[in-house]
Amino acid sequence: MELGTLAGQLLTLQIQQSLWEWYFSSSLELQMSQKKKIIKVENQIPPTRLDIYLVNSGLGLSRSQIQKLIRTKRISVIGKGIKPAFILIGGEEIVVDIPEKEPLRLIPEDIPLDIRYEDEYLLVVNKPPDMVVHPARGHYSGTLVNAILSHTRKLSSLGGQTRPGIIHRLDKDTSGLLIVAKTDIVHNRLSKALARREIHRHYNALVWGRLPQETGTIEGAIGHNPKDHTKMAVLERGKSARTDYFLIEDFQLLSLVEFKLYTGRTHQIRVHAAHIGHPVFGDPDYGGRDTHLGGIAPERRAISRKLLDLIPRQALHAKRLSFEHPINGNTVEVETKLPEDMIEVIEALRSEIS
Numbered sequence: 001m002e003l004g005t006l007a008g009q010l011l012t013l014q015i016q017q018s019l020w021e022w023y024f025s026s027s028l029e030l031q032m033s034q035k036k037k038i039i040k041v042e043n044q045i046p047p048t049r050l051d052i053y054l055v056n057s058g059l060g061l062s063r064s065q066i067q068k069l070i071r072t073k074r075i076s077v078i079g080k081g082i083k084p085a086f087i088l089i090g091g092e093e094i095v096v097d098i099p100e101k102e103p104l105r106l107i108p109e110d111i112p113l114d115i116r117y118e119d120e121y122l123l124v125v126n127k128p129p130d131m132v133v134h135p136a137r138g139h140y141s142g143t144l145v146n147a148i149l150s151h152t153r154k155l156s157s158l159g160g161q162t163r164p165g166i167i168h169r170l171d172k173d174t175s176g177l178l179i180v181a182k183t184d185i186v187h188n189r190l191s192k193a194l195a196r197r198e199i200h201r202h203y204n205a206l207v208w209g210r211l212p213q214e215t216g217t218i219e220g221a222i223g224h225n226p227k228d229h230t231k232m233a234v235l236e237r238g239k240s241a242r243t244d245y246f247l248i249e250d251f252q253l254l255s256l257v258e259f260k261l262y263t264g265r266t267h268q269i270r271v272h273a274a275h276i277g278h279p280v281f282g283d284p285d286y287g288g289r290d291t292h293l294g295g296i297a298p299e300r301r302a303i304s305r306k307l308l309d310l311i312p313r314q315a316l317h318a319k320r321l322s323f324e325h326p327i328n329g330n331t332v333e334v335e336t337k338l339p340e341d342m343i344e345v346i347e348a349l350r351s352e353i354s
Contacts, residue, residue, distance in 0.1 A: 039094040050077070050086040050094070052326040055229035062230045074099065106135065106162065109145035116334045121186045121327050123152075124334045125214060129175040129313050129341065134163045141316045148180060155180070168194060168264060175339045176203065176318025189326035194264065199323040202247070203259040204338060206281040206315035206345060207273050208292055211255050214247040217266065218272040231285055232267045234275045243272045251349040253300060254281055254307075258319075270314060281307075281345070283314035305344035307348055311341040 039057055046230065048298040054066045054075070061069075067084040069075045074097040076082060076097075114126040114245035132139040135146070145164065148155065153167035158181075165180040167190045179185035179199070193199050223238030225231040242262040249256040255278070259269045270286045273279050289308060293301050338346075 007182075012089060027351075032186050037096045037098060039096065041090055041092045041094065043091050045090045047086065047087050047089055049084070050075075050088055050184060051084040052227070053088055054094070054096070056224075056226060059098075063228060069096070069099075106149060106164070107141065108149035109141060109146040110150050111142065113147050113151055114336075115151070116177065116336060117332060121183060121325075122181050122190070123148075124321060124332070125178055125180060126336045127170055127175055127178055127318075129173055129339060132172045133169045133178070134155060134159075134166055136162065137175065143179070152182070153183045156184050158184050158187040158191070167191060168199075170313075170318055171267065171316075172316065174316045176316075177321045177334055177336060179321065179323070180316070185272075186326050187205045190323070193323060193326070197262055199321065201261045201264075201318060202320040203261070203269055204317050204319045204342070205273065206254045206261060206342065207257055207259050207278040208254060208281055208288065208296075209278050210250055210252060211245070211247055211257065211278060212276075216245055217278055218243045218245065220272060220275055222268060222271055232265070234271060239263075239265055241268050241272065243269055244277065249346075251346075251352075253304065253352075254295075254345075254349060265350035269316060281315040282311045283316075288314060303352060307345055310344050310348060313341070315342050315345060317342060 019337075037059070043052070045053075051063055051066045051070065054061070055063045059066070066075065068175055070082060070084050076095050077086065077088075078093040078095060080086070080092070114128070115123055116126050117124040125148070127133065127144055132143045133145065135141070135143050145162070148165065155163060159166040165182060165187065167179045167181055167187065170176060170178060179190060190199070192290065197240055219240075219242050220234035221236065221238035222232050222241045223235040225233040226235075240263065244260040246258045246260075247255060248258055259273075261268060265271075267286070270280050270283055270288075274283070274286040274288070279286050279292060281288055283289060291352070296304060317336075317338055319338070320333070320335045322331065324330070325332050337343075
């Protein structure tokens with residue numbers, strides 16, 4: 001082989017190797033950059049805290065999650081040293097290193113269930129307070145789904161990997177009735193019935209104060225609170241929402257009320273009750289706990305604190321469900337009594353009045 005030919009082949013190999021090295025490093029940089037997101041702040045904005053700006057930027061992270069990422073230096077502003085209270089004025093570039101989500105594995109857990117109705121197509125379960133409905137970040141076990149999987153593996157897949165069979169949800173600290181679908185056909189039909197408002201959901205709640213009338217309707221569009229993306233609020237640009245209420249018993253300090261949902265917005269009853277000045281008793285997010293004490297007569301604060309000590313959550317319970325069975329067309333009606341913590345508050349109120 002001639003020397004010139006050999007040199008040419010070596011040069012070709014070197015070029016190929018360089019190209020492969022460039023391709024590998026570029027691919028690696030691309031893979032690395034996919035974990036990061038650069039957010040360019042508009043040139044002119046009102047002075048805004050960094051964490052509040054990011055909550056409303058569409059990242060899908062809560063304010064506490066964002067603050068944690070800032071503290072661990074996974075969020076930065078190019079050319080600036082920052083903290084959660086850092087004030088943006090416009091034109092900044094924010095780098096967000098979004099951590100990879102941990103894969104969720106659904107593990108059946110032998111947790112007692114209060115099943116109020118069941119057949120081969122669906123079941124209705126009475127969820128206790130302080131139980132999350134399905135696994136999510138921060139709640140990988142001990143959920144209602146983990147308990148249901150121990151009871152039956154026959155569940156609809158339409159709810160997604162972490163929500164098998166789940167048609168609708170309740171907040172962690174709201175107790176009461178939930179429908180769970182066992183097949184995809186049933187899930188699909190129940191979801192459509194829910195959207196058509198053919199599943200009738202009635203809640204009982206204790207709310208602060210005396211309602212202006214014994215029956216009424218609360219209408220107010222609901223959307224994410226611009227000041228705190230983890231909460232909801234009545235907003236002009238929110239989604240339409242309607243809640244009917246019926247007074248059951250007036251204790252003066254509190255009222256026992258039945259709420260009927262016509263729409264199913266996030267935190268709807270809690271937001272609407274607070275909107276009319278009668279937040280759900282014990283609700284820490286919508287003015288129903290310690291923040292409400294400042295607005296009541298001083299002589300009633302002591303008993304109010306004692307009542308709050310009886311229940312560590314919002315006094316809200318999904319008491320009754322009725323709907324047409326998606327397969328046989330029969331009417332399914334399920335009702336459950338109030339949970340012990342709400343009963344304890346009501347008994348204490350009655351003893352105060354008598």
